[in-house]
């Protein structure tokens with residue numbers, strides 16, 4: 001009951017006073033984003049039944065490849081919170097899930113199923129860049145604020161709301177981004193990738209394949225939490241042209257090693 005009242009109060013606060021000029025709801029500071037992300041990441045990593053994380057010690061090669069890719073993306077001049085956020089990447093060992101998500105403050109989780117679904121390192125770089133964009137542009141914080149309310153999240157940052165925290169990891173998986181946040185994350189993914197030696201157009205190829213996979217459940221999971229903006233593929237191609245039409249280098253050798261390291 002207590003939690004329900006806090007949720008209601010949080011919602012009232014949110015509706016009455018807190019919508020910012022650009023339509024987003026984030027009123028937290030970047031250090032509060034990080035604190036919130038730490039709480040959620042702690043919960044995820046203490047829940048091996050729902051989130052069986054591949055340990056870095058036992059999967060050194062896999063993590064070296066993933067950190068090499070994300071490291072290049074994070075060097076982009078378009079990243080706003082390179083130093084403030086955690087930018088920690090973990091793989092969840094579940095080959096039947098084709099998804100990825102980023103908490104506030106830059107804790108990124110990728111399912112092994114998605115790493116096996118992609119057909120090039122450039123496609124994987126596109127997904128990581130898109131998740132980095134959700135964290136860096138603070139979409140993840142907006143999304144949680146809209147769902148739980150400022151008061152609930154503030155309590156969480158301050159150490160309260162353990163009941164909410166118990167289900168936070170699982171609940172996070174059900175939260176959808178808005179289509180405008182999706183489009184913005186796609187655009188920034190292309191911007192970041194244009195600063196790397198990856199081909200930003202490959203991110204459109206990834207979505208083309210997902211759309212073709214249509215009826216089957218697996219590939220569509222990414223789209224359930226990252227809903228398609230209209231004409232997504234065409235828009236990514238338009239952003240790619242706008243930001244220089246880079247074709248990148250050949251990463252096939254490294255990509256084969258990466259996929260082999262994921263057993």
Ligand SMILES: [Zn+2]
Pocket residue numbers: 130134177181182185225226227
């Ligand atoms: Zn997304």
